[in-house]
Structures are given as structure tokens and as C-alpha cells.
Amino acid sequence: MEINKNQLLRFTTAGSVDDGKSTLIGRLLYDSKSIFEDQLESVTNTTKKKGQEGVDLALFTDGLKDEREQGITIDVAYRYFTTPKRKFIIADTPGHIQYTRNMVTGASTANAAIILIDARNGVIEQTKRHTFIASLLQIPHIIVCINKMDLVDFKEEVYEDIMSQFEEFASKLLIKDVRFIPISALLGDNVVNRSTNMDWYQGAPLLHELETMHISSDINKVDGRFAVQTVLRPQKEGFIDYRGYAGRIASGIYRVGDEVSVLPSGFTSTIKSINAGEEEVQEAFAPMSVAITLTNDIDISRGDMLVKTNNQPEIEQEFDVMLCWLNNEAAKPRAKYTLMHTSNEQKAIIKKVVYKIDINTYDRIRDDENLAMNDIARVTVRASRRLMIDAYRENRNTGSLILIDERSNETVAAGMIV
Numbered sequence: 069m070e071i072n073k074n075q076l077l078r079f080t081t082a083g084s085v086d087d088g089k090s091t092l093i094g095r096l097l098y099d100s101k102s103i104f105e106d107q108l109e110s111v112t113n114t115t116k117k118k119g120q121e122g123v124d125l126a127l128f129t130d131g132l133k134d135e136r137e138q139g140i141t142i143d144v145a146y147r148y149f150t151t152p153k154r155k156f157i158i159a160d161t162p163g164h165i166q167y168t169r170n171m172v173t174g175a176s177t178a179n180a181a182i183i184l185i186d187a188r189n190g191v192i193e194q195t196k197r198h199t200f201i202a203s204l205l206q207i208p209h210i211i212v213c214i215n216k217m218d219l220v221d222f223k224e225e226v227y228e229d230i231m232s233q234f235e236e237f238a239s240k241l242l243i244k245d246v247r248f249i250p251i252s253a254l255l256g257d258n259v260v261n262r263s264t265n266m267d268w269y270q271g272a273p274l275l276h277e278l279e280t281m282h283i284s285s286d287i288n289k290v291d292g293r294f295a296v297q298t299v300l301r302p303q304k305e306g307f308i309d310y311r312g313y314a315g316r317i318a319s320g321i322y323r324v325g326d327e328v329s330v331l332p333s334g335f336t337s338t339i340k341s342i343n344a345g346e347e348e349v350q351e352a353f354a355p356m357s358v359a360i361t362l363t364n365d366i367d368i369s370r371g372d373m374l375v376k377t378n379n380q381p382e383i384e385q386e387f388d389v390m391l392c393w394l395n396n397e398a399a400k401p402r403a404k405y406t407l408m409h410t411s412n413e414q415k416a417i418i419k420k421v422v423y424k425i426d427i428n429t430y431d432r433i434r435d436d437e438n439l440a441m442n443d444i445a446r447v448t449v450r451a452s453r454r455l456m457i458d459a460y461r462e463n464r465n466t467g468s469l470i471l472i473d474e475r476s477n478e479t480v481a482a483g484m485i486v
């Protein structure tokens with residue numbers, strides 16, 4: 069299996085306004101020489117026009133803001149860069165007020181989250197919120213970058229102090245791997261190159277951490293889950309009897325000859341062939357996009373799921389989720405939303421708010437049914453039909469969903485199935 073070849077790491081950045089997200093990403097790209105010449109030229113020119121010297125690193129990511137303002141449902145822009153060691157995808161979420169929303173939508177497939185803290189401010193409410201969401205989303209690796217160290221004279225005490233503030237609250241959460249790096253995104257200390265201003269820091273710079281962290285166990289290779297996106301019936305010679313089910317493998321490994329069950333119908337069949345792009349393969353695994361054919365003719369449509377017969381998800385119409393409310397407009401009790409789960413789309417209501425989370429203490433607040441922007445709550449959702457679900461803890465893909473407002477078409481909430 070070639071899982072390790074050209075290993076891809078997805079990460080996301082979170083921080084409050086002006087903590088330096090854009091500058092950090094710009095610095096990463098610039099120092100790792102991942103910026104294309106033409107882009108560099110245009111940024112240098114724009115910087116000059118703004119009457120500044122050098123390069124304004126934030127401009128590398130500001131271009132993304134246009135994309136965001138077109139009002140796409142999930143407003144995350146993706147940036148790609150490659151170093152000799154790895155490929156990277158940054159779910160870039162520059163944002164002002166809608167931090168939570170950006171983070172949730174960008175982070176559900178992330179291997180790592182970079183949480184930025186301004187060294188002058190230390191841990192603030194946003195830091196706690198982002199960390200809570202990162203733990204809720206079970207992002208496997210968290211890197212806390214304590215930024216703007218140049219503005220606190222590169223003092224070790226400041227770094228140590230913020231680190232213990234962080235550890236104090238994060239110890240209440242389920243976080244597998246957290247590391248801390250003191251950086252100056254603006255000057256480049258400990259981003260790609262080791263800082264000469266902080267000899268007391270023994271760890272590696274950020275890029276090195278990103279290049280070397282162990283991520284191959286981040287993928288669920290155990291539970292076979294494949295949601296059908298499209299049924300392929302090419303009307304051309306040689307393909308008359310072909311009926312392929314195309315989609316992306318959410319988790320697990322599928323091999324030719326495997327017995328599968330089709331859900332929700334429950335019919336079983338055997339995998340006849342697997343195509344990945346042009347190529348016919350003997351096995352495929354998450355997150356590959358493939359077309360699968362079966363040995364029998366079964367009525368299968370979009371949203372159905374092919375699973376291994378001896379390892380099946382739950383099929384439920386009503387279930388609990390941890391929900392992050394992402395919209396300016398508060399949740400409307402019993403209003404209908406469009407629920408998107410794998411390739412399935414249904415109507416759903418929030419039947420009940422079980423409790424809300426107090427983001428400062430992580431306490432549970434009961435008897436408060438009001439869900440406003442950035443709130444996190446455990447709720448009971450009821451869908452119009454049954455869904456094939458897993459607990460998010462077991463499967464980040466089949467365990468997550470989003471709710472969309474039918475009128476505005478905006479994503480209003482993201483949920484992790486409990």
C-alpha cells in the first residue's frame with residue numbers, strides 16, 4: 069500500500085483577528101520558497117503601492133478574501149504547497165468575526181491545527197474556544213504558536229507563562245498531541261528557519277514539525293465506509309452492462325472480492341472491480357475517489373453506503389450531536405434545515421438542546437435552548453429519513469454533518485455525532 073508516498077498533510081490555522089495568521093502562512097510559503105515568482109512580483113508591487121518597503125507577507129493570503137466574499141457555502145480557501153518532504157494543504161481561514169465557523173469547516177479533515185497566540189495577550193477566550201473545537205473535531209495534532217515574540221523581547225518567561233496557561237485549561241480536554249513553538253511570523257523566527265534570537269528554545273521550527281509529524285495513523289483504515297455520490301452508467305459501446313458507483317472512500321480499505329452490504333437496504337454483494345481514475349486497482353483506501361462495480365445488480369442510488377458486511381454503522385433517524393452554531397441568526401427551534409451527511413442530503417430539525425458549553429469553564433449549561441453564533445451545544449437532531457452514522461470519535465467522516473439554512477443557503481452549523 070502506498071499510503072506513505074507523497075504524504076499529504078492538511079492543516080488549518082486559528083487565532084483571533086491580527087494574531088498573525090496571514091503573516092505566518094505568507095512566511096511559511098516565502099521562506100520555504102513555495103511562492104511562485106509571478107505571485108511574488110505582484111505582491112512586491114502591491115506592497116510598493118501601499119508605500120511600504122519589502123514584501124507584505126499578509127498579501128499572499130489576502131487574495132483569498134475575494135474568494136470568500138463570493139458567498140460560497142463553506143467558506144474556506146485551500147492553499148497548496150510542497151517541500152521536498154511533504155505536500156501540504158492549508159485550509160486557510162482568514163476571518164474576523166466568524167472564527168468558529170471558519171475553523172470548523174476547514175478543520176474536519178485536518179491532521180493538524182495551528183493555534184496562534186499573540187505573546188503580548190496570552191491565552192484569551194478565543195484560544196479556549198478554538199482549542200475546544202479542535203478537541204471536539206479530534207484534530208490529531210495541535211501546534212500552539214506563540215507569535216510576535218519580537219514584541220516581548222524574545223523572553224523565555226513569556227513563552228513559559230503562556231504555555232502553562234494553555235496547559236491548565238487544555239488538560240480538561242481530550243487532546244492527543246500538543247506542541248508549543250515561540251515564533252515571530254513577521255521576522256521569520258522559528259517558522260522555516262531556526263531563530264537566532266531564542267537560543268533557550270530547544271525544539272524545531274514550525275515547518276520541520278509539519279514535515280516530520282507522524283500522520284499515517286490519522287486515517288481510519290478499519291471501518292469500511294463508502295458513500296455513493298453518483299451512479300455511473302456510461303451509454304457507450306463496451307460499457308452497456310457497466311454500472312459503477314462513484315464516490316470517495318470515507319474510511320477503511322476495499323479490495324476486489326470483498327463482501328459488502330448496501331445500506332440502508334441491507335442487500336449484500338461482492339466487489340467485482342475498483343477503478344481509481346483511469347486505472348483499475350485491486351484495492352483502494354481512504355481518502356481515494358473510486359468507482360466500484362458489484363457482481364449483482366442491486367438498486368443503489370446517491371447517498372446509499374457500501375460497507376463491509378461484518379462492520380456496519382448505525383442506521384438512525386434521531387441522534388445526538390455536538391453542534392457548533394456558526395450563523396449570525398440564532399437557531400430556530402423545530403425549524404427545518406437541510407442536513408448534509410456524507411453524500412446524503414435530507415431535511416432535519418433540532419429537536420432539543422440537551423446542554424450548552426460554557427467556553428471559559430467548559431461547564432454544561434442546562435435549560436438554555438438559545439443557540440447563537442459561536443455557541444457549542446449537545447443537541448438532539450431528527451432527520452426526515454434514516455442515516456448511516458458512526459460516532460465522530462470513531463469516524464470523522466461518517467460522524468460529522470452540517471446544517472444549511474434552506475432560504476439563505478448558508479451553512480449554519482457543524483455537528484459531530486456523539
Ligand SMILES: Nc1nc2c(ncn2[C@@H]2O[C@H](COP(=O)(O)OP(=O)(O)OP(=O)(O)O)[C@@H](O)[C@H]2O)c(=O)[nH]1
Binds near residue numbers: 217251254
Ligand atoms: N511585530 C510583529 N508583528 C506581527 C507578527 N506577525 C504578524 N504581525 C503583524 O500583526 C498584524 C496582523 O497580522 P495578520 O497576519 O494580518 O493577522 P491575521 O491574524 O491574519 O489577521 P486577520 O486576517 O485579520 O484575521 C500585521 O500588522 C502584521 O504585520 C510578528 O511576529 N511580530
